[in-house]
Amino acid sequence: KNEVEQSPQNLTAQEGEFITINCSYSVGISALHWLQQHPGGGIVSLFMLSSGKKKHGRLIATINIQEKHSSLHITASHPRDSAVYICAVTGAGYTDKLIFGTGTRLQVFP
């Protein structure tokens, strides 16, 4: 079983829809990261969080440490949001390496 699990693996949506991507982990962590990768492109760090909630534009990330679960929400989705979203965690030691989930492929259609 992977230490970081994401769901769903694939997601399609119509423009304007509210989107939720889930991440569960089984190890102790010091931080959780959400990354975005466009097709053929580089990787961008969207959020790094260790508690509560963070918001950036139409993106919201939440984490529940007790339940070992995080969600990434996209409000008013747009075709340019189409990308792979990757959840990753840093182990309990602050400088531990990242452990990656397998990613969620999102396609938003106009």
Next chain:
Amino acid sequence: DAGVIQSPRHEVTEMGQEVTLRCKPISGHDYLFWYRQTMMRGLELLIYFNNNVPIDDSGMPEDRFSAKMPNASFSTLKIQPSEPRDSAVYFCASSPLWGRQPQHFGDGTRLSIL
């Protein structure tokens, strides 16, 4: 503010050849990471440096892989001899204070070994 710069963007070479991938981290970032991404295994950490010193190289697949960071502004990942199973996208990332700050990724090098 320039981001992490990787070169080359694409590399196609024949099996058995030496391959050198290059990375220039963001100035002032003390941590540098090398990752490999494949369809089968996703993203994997190969090695990371702190202040030019290798800290964790447990992800380096075998002796054919080596990485160096001769100074704070340059790192190389070398594969010698290369094999078709090394075909992947290799990413370099840097962070100013790993554990407290996120990583900044380069655009990656797409490597194809024929």
